Amino acid sequence: NAGVTQTPKFQVLKTGQSMTLQCAQDMNHEYMSWYRQDPGMGLRLIHYSVGAGITDQGEVPNGYNVSRSTTEDFPLRLLSAAPSQTSVYFCASSPQGGGPYGYTFGSGTRLTVV
Amino acid sequence: AQSVTQLDSQVPVFEEAPVELRCNYSSSVSVYLFWYVQYPNQGLQLLLKYLSGSTLVESINGFEAEFNKSQTSFHLRKPSVHISDTAEYFCAVSANQAGTALIFGKGTTLSVSS
Numbered sequence: 001n002a003g004v005t006q007t008p009k010f011q012v013l014k015t016g017q018s019m020t021l022q023c024a025q026d027m028n029h030e031y032m033s034w035y036r037q038d039p040g041m042g043l044r045l046i047h048y049s050v051g052a053g054i055t056d057q058g059e060v061p062n063g064y065n066v067s068r069s070t071t072e073d074f075p076l077r078l079l080s081a082a083p084s085q086t087s088v089y090f091c092a093s094s095p096q097g098g099g100p101y102g103y104t105f106g107s108g109t110r111l112t113v114v
Numbered sequence: 115a116q117s118v119t120q121l122d123s124q125v126p127v128f129e130e131a132p133v134e135l136r137c138n139y140s141s142s143v144s145v146y147l148f149w150y151v152q153y154p155n156q157g158l159q160l161l162l163k164y165l166s167g168s169t170l171v172e173s174i175n176g177f178e179a180e181f182n183k184s185q186t187s188f189h190l191r192k193p194s195v196h197i198s199d200t201a202e203y204f205c206a207v208s209a210n211q212a213g214t215a216l217i218f219g220k221g222t223t224l225s226v227s228s
Contacts, residue, residue, distance in 0.1 A: 042219055090157065098212050
């Protein structure tokens with residue numbers, strides 16, 4: 001049982017490049033979400049999904065796209081990378097989001113945009 | 115909507131001293147409360163959570179937190195810290211509603227020195 005798997009672990013991008021951060025979970029969780037972690041800012045919600053085909057914006061969605069075609073996968077796309085997107089990105093999943101079930105986090109992707 | 119305020123960004127303490135990391139939350143609905151820990155260069159780990167029942171919850175490594183509904187607080191305490199407790203600690207809140215996100219505070223860096 002792998003839990004939440006994020007790939008890649010590290011990535012360096014040039015300004016303007018695009019890329020996709022992958023997130024997969026094998027726990028049949030309906031709820032998945034993406035956070036970015038920046039020093040002194042905690043974890044801020046980028047996008048989330050309550051089930052396949054359903055996504056919504058979080059606190060800091062600009063510059064990111066998501067889709068949820070399957071229950072297992074929730075990729076995060078950077079359309080045109082900017083230095084301000086340098087951050088550590090975490091994917092999390094939960095049986096339904098909210099409530100007492102808790103959230104399982106991936107190990108993170110450290111992204112640097114130069 | 116929910117919000118979390120961690121009142122101290124950094125807490126330096128000496129080994130074997132007691133420590134308290136303060137967390138206040140705001141919500142118009144009932145909530146569940148969590149503390150996560152992040153050791154240097156690692157992902158997030160759930161330390162403890164309050165769901166219902168006894169307002170005092172404990173972790174396996176000696177931390178405890180007390181839910182105070184009237185003061186909307188969930189402070190984390192340990193009577194005697196170790197060097198190995200050096201980490202960043204995040205307080206988080208989740209509404210008692212399906213499909214809602216886990217909202218984090220900005221984190222408190224606990225630095226334990228000898």
